[in-house]
Amino acid sequence: MERLAGRIILLSGVSRAFVGFLAGLLAVLAQPPFGIFAAAFVSFPVLVWLIDGVAPYPSDGAFRRLRQPAAIGWSFGFGYFLGGLWWLGNALLVEADAFAWAIPLAVLGLPAVLGVFYALAVVIARCLWSDGWGRIAALALGFGIAEWLRGFVFTGFPWNAIGYAAMPMPLMMQSASVVNLSTINMLAVFVFAAPALIWTGKGARTGLAIAVALFTAHIAFGFYRLAQPAPPSAAPQMAVRVVQPVIDQAKKLDDRERASIFEDHLSLTAAPVQGGGKRPDIVVWPETSIPFILTDNPDALARIAEVLKDGQILVAGAVRAEDAGAGLPPRYYNSVYVIDDRGQIIGAADKVHLVPFGEYLPYEDLLTSWGLSSIAASMPGGFSAARMRPVLTLPGGRRLYPMICYEAIFADEVDANARLADVLLNVTNDAWFGDTPGPRQHFHQAQLRAVETGIPMIRAANTGISAVVDARGVLVLVLGYNYRGVLDTILPGKLPTLTDVPTRSRIFWLSMAILSIVASFSRFGFDIRKN
Incomplete structure (x- = not known):
């Protein structure tokens, strides 16, 4: 040597x-x-x-x-x-x-x-x-x-x-x-x-x-x-269902497939719990799982209300539109909605850290003059970024700290508000990258956020990898890449942090x-x- x-x-x-x-x-x-x-x-x-x-x-x-x-x-x-x-x-x-x-x-x-x-x-x-x-x-x-x-x-x-x-x-x-x-x-x-x-x-x-x-x-x-003993579930126990629909990205971009994609998510949401386990209190869909502007589709909200049982909550990734004023195109946000069993939107959080060239075009005026565009160019101006990441409070008081897609790789951006939450939420759509190392790398990095914060994580990915991770990074349940189905489990509890930020x-x-x-x-x- x-x-x-x-x-x-x-x-x-x-x-x-x-x-x-x-x-x-x-x-x-x-x-x-x-x-x-x-x-x-x-x-x-x-x-x-x-x-x-x-x-x-x-x-x-x-x-x-x-x-x-x-x-x-x-x-x-x-x-x-x-x-x-x-x-x-x-x-x-x-x-x-x-x-x-x-x-x-x-x-x-x-x-x-x-x-x-x-x-x-x-x-x-x-x-x-x-x-x-x-x-x-x-x-x-x-x-x-x-x-x-x-x-x-x-x-x-x-x-x-x-x-x-x-x-x-x-x-x-x-x-x-x-x-x-x-x-x-x-x-x-x-x-x-x-x-x-x-x-x-x-x-x-x-x-x-x-x-x-x-x-x-x-x-x-x-x-x-x-x-050490695994972190116990907080009382009262919260049953979680994570939906992994495995929708091909080309299909998600096809306007003719929107209705079938939406119904696919609903059918997985309504599936019975195997083994007679506790009915889900919260159902989580992946990033951009709702394939249209939800607020423009009251029938879709009514359909969600039909599927959800009494007291159930849906947390779903969606594109949110916001009026920008007279004569201006709407602003679009990559978001998560919280929807109750009556089909009402009771909470929302927008993505803070956008993907350059994927969700927006840096130096847009200059680069568009050169003929460049972002992958999200179908939305005028691409996506807009939120100024802050709120903690989402569910009925009953449980709180979610949302991270959309690759926001979960930024360890230094998980702020002090995370400790106010009962669970980290990561919704993503890794179908863009196919069956490659990308989705595995993304999951691994997200998994570390649970260890750093001492907070369990719910992760819903369109094509995988979806999982519920406890506060030590241990996988409670996981659904591998390209496996269509749901995960049903009880949400684990938090652990005290050994050091603060x-x-x-x-x-x-x-x-x-x-x-x-x-x-x-x-x-x-x-x-x-x-x-």
Whole structure:
């Protein structure tokens, strides 16, 4: 292995970039649907050795000195994001006549742009690089900053953050109840990169000991938390039905199919509970499951009232229209409605964080002049974003914290209002992406929100994956991709949070400070136990 490390260190030019690309591609195996977190223990040591091989000429200026590490980081990132996000092109095939031309932009362009974040990570690491174990602290620091920025720059896209690779199952998710995803991103890179020290680097025993201690604590805390009694259901018990209709996206876009789609949802709603279980108190339909503007269709509300039993509540994804004033087209919102057994809309929440190019067109005036449009172009101006995310209160007092589609991937946007809720609600329509890794990755990231908040989650997805998840991320019931049917269960209870959001933020900045100090001491010649 030492010989292999040496050969990687000596690479240059195209060969070094290609190995960086392959290392990034390999790291994708640590994300769903594979969940082979051991792959990261190979890809990140390779990245360390590639950075070890950077040897700028003494006469090089600052820009030239950073060009090589930037190229390594970008090639690693391009491989990682290409391998992890290629399925986005599938959404453009749904309306191929209009959007097939954009497939190269989605499949190649987005990974190329996201690769810039990892280029920045490696540049930051290289500025504090050394030949000791402090260099993996520098790499962890660089990736911690890059992943933090990726969460909000250009509206944010923290999909497949490195930290998720360290949390492939509930046993390994429990650390998220103590520290935030940004901290896990940093510590995961430190642990994943540690094997590089076995064959190259001073102070290997110190760095490896810290990495082993972090990984052991991560696993041990998971065992401890899952060994505790499952969170009991709050009284009175609330029975939940999750509807997964499996409607093909092309069918959802066909106006002639709207009535049959609506009736399909209603038939699943009315199906008897298997095994004679408790009748559902709340029925949940996926994102945009109501295939028309509900407020323009009083007959549809009457039909819902016919199907719902006394006291039942329907929570359904729908497009909501709002009058924008005289002479202006309506505003459209991606929403969820709460509808009672009399067919009355008694609550609604609109999506706050829209998908760029999917639900709205950034810089619309400029880009439309170039002939571009969003996938939601059938609605003039696309969708509008809500200013805030309300907590939905049901009859009887139960409260839902709604997250529509990919809002569930933004860990830092789950605000303090979530703790006021009894359950997290995630409705989505992953039919756009077909039977690819996309829906599995989306579900995995949503699942972590339950662990972070200590609040159970109801997730309704058109084609899957639908589930009820308890407050520790354990699946109570799940319906896999492309399985048509319903889930009937009793809603689990909440757990107290071990740390609050401000405390987790402070832990993140403290961890960043510690890594900065360790990397700086190692870089500038201080002795950090070179044993």
